Amino acid sequence: MSTPAQTRERAAPAADSCAERVAAIVRPDVHALSPYRVADARGMIKLDAMESPYDLPAPARARMVAAIASAAVNRYPDGNPDVLKRVIARAFGVPAEAQMLLGNGSDELIQMLCLALARPNAVVLAPEPTFVMYRMHALFAHMRYVGVPLGEGFALAREPMLDAIARESPALVFLSYPNNPTGNLFDEAVVREIVERAPGLVVIDEAYSAFASRSMLASACAFPNMIVLRTVSKLGMAGLRLGYAVGSREWISSIDKVRQPYNVNVLTQAAACALLEDPSWIDAQSARVLHERTRLERELAAIAGCRVFQTETNFVLVRVADAARTFAHLENRGVLVKLLDGWHPMLTNMLRITVGAPSENDCLIEALREAALA
Numbered sequence: 001m002s003t004p005a006q007t008r009e010r011a012a013p014a015a016d017s018c019a020e021r022v023a024a025i026v027r028p029d030v031h032a033l034s035p036y037r038v039a040d041a042r043g044m045i046k047l048d049a050m051e052s053p054y055d056l057p058a059p060a061r062a063r064m065v066a067a068i069a070s071a072a073v074n075r076y077p078d079g080n081p082d083v084l085k086r087v088i089a090r091a092f093g094v095p096a097e098a099q100m101l102l103g104n105g106s107d108e109l110i111q112m113l114c115l116a117l118a119r120p121n122a123v124v125l126a127p128e129p130t131f132v133m134y135r136m137h138a139l140f141a142h143m144r145y146v147g148v149p150l151g152e153g154f155a156l157a158r159e160p161m162l163d164a165i166a167r168e169s170p171a172l173v174f175l176s177y178p179n180n181p182t183g184n185l186f187d188e189a190v191v192r193e194i195v196e197r198a199p200g201l202v203v204i205d206e207a208y209s210a211f212a213s214r215s216m217l218a219s220a221c222a223f224p225n226m227i228v229l230r231t232v233s234k235l236g237m238a239g240l241r242l243g244y245a246v247g248s249r250e251w252i253s254s255i256d257k258v259r260q261p262y263n264v265n266v267l268t269q270a271a272a273c274a275l276l277e278d279p280s281w282i283d284a285q286s287a288r289v290l291h292e293r294t295r296l297e298r299e300l301a302a303i304a305g306c307r308v309f310q311t312e313t314n315f316v317l318v319r320v321a322d323a324a325r326t327f328a329h330l331e332n333r334g335v336l337v338k339l340l341d342g343w344h345p346m347l348t349n350m351l352r353i354t355v356g357a358p359s360e361n362d363c364l365i366e367a368l369r370e371a372a373l374a
């Protein structure tokens with residue numbers, strides 16, 4: 001340890017010499033990235049991140065507070081939290097024959113999958129446009145990422161997908177089911193065909209299952225090369241950071257080997273156990289979100305120059321004549337949405353708008369009506 005006097009004597013290095021070192025030492029592909037930016041939403045109506053607009057109901061919050069009050073934060077968390085797994089299984093209908101792996105959000109599970117499968121020259125394949133973290137974690141793990149454009153109406157392009165699978169032999173295929181950011185649910189027959197033809201693991205990412213008409217969770221062990229990912233983030237618990245992977249014992253115990261021993265912290269475990277012990281509030285809130293989604297779709301479709309695409313998620317997808325202008329107009333009115341324009345050619349002039357609480361949606365509708373969209 002240096003004394004304060006010694007510390008003072010040592011001049012801080014100039015910022016540009018640090019920058020030089022960083023540029024010379026950090027991986028070039030990482031150095032070239034721009035950091036994941038989260039928009040400053042203070043004072044805004046926040047409709048950009050697929051969060052639930054609803055607070056916890058009082059009884060659920062009381063259960064959570066009581067559980068956290070007695071949490072043993074002096075101890076490391078339960079490294080293999082069987083109690084929480086049982087609670088999750090019961091709350092969300094995980095099949096009895098399946099095993100589970102918990103993550104610090106399903107983002108961490110995506111990362112673990114890439115780490116575990118990143119043999120030299122391994123490929124990650126996904127339809128495009130889709131969830132950007134598949135590409136990011138593939139890059140971090142030194143895997144090659146192959147994107148296959150979606151077809152008409154954002155459907156899976158069956159032939160190009162099967163051709164790419166035959167050509168690339170991907171170690172990992174990610175299917176966001178429903179797909180973020182297009183919101184649609186892929187044809188189940190095509191998904192099953194992809195699983196059957198894929199030589200590697202196919203991951204069905206069901207982050208939006210609560211708002212979708214179908215799920216593959218019941219089939220999580222029906223194929224030797226498929227697992228299902230879920231998260232509580234879109235169900236009013238984004239702040240907990242908790243995701244789960246469901247699959248056969250063999251897959252789950254293999255991916256588990258790259259997990260950090262204490263990846264789900266004590267407070268998250270305690271809170272999630274308490275909140276999911278009686279999950280009826282989740283269904284009630286999801287039903288309200290679905291009701292509001294239907295209303296938003298109807299109201300927005302009635303605005304001249306606003307084209308609405310059907311989704312099975314907690315967001316609506318619209319195309320306007322000049323999405324950047326509309327985004328700025330909404331921002332001026334205090335409404336933050338996601339500007340998709342520029343992400344992918346298929347998303348030109350599109351906005352992704354998370355379903356908010358009724359009064360928030362009213363503000364959005366009002367602000368869109370007064371914007372000249374056409």
Ligand SMILES: *Cc1c(COP(=O)(O)O)cnc(C)c1O
Nearest residue numbers: 105106107131180207231233243
């Ligand atoms: C939101 C989202 C996730 C990430 O969920 P976390 O559990 O919050 O990390 C994963 N996949 C898709 C498709 C998502 O939209």
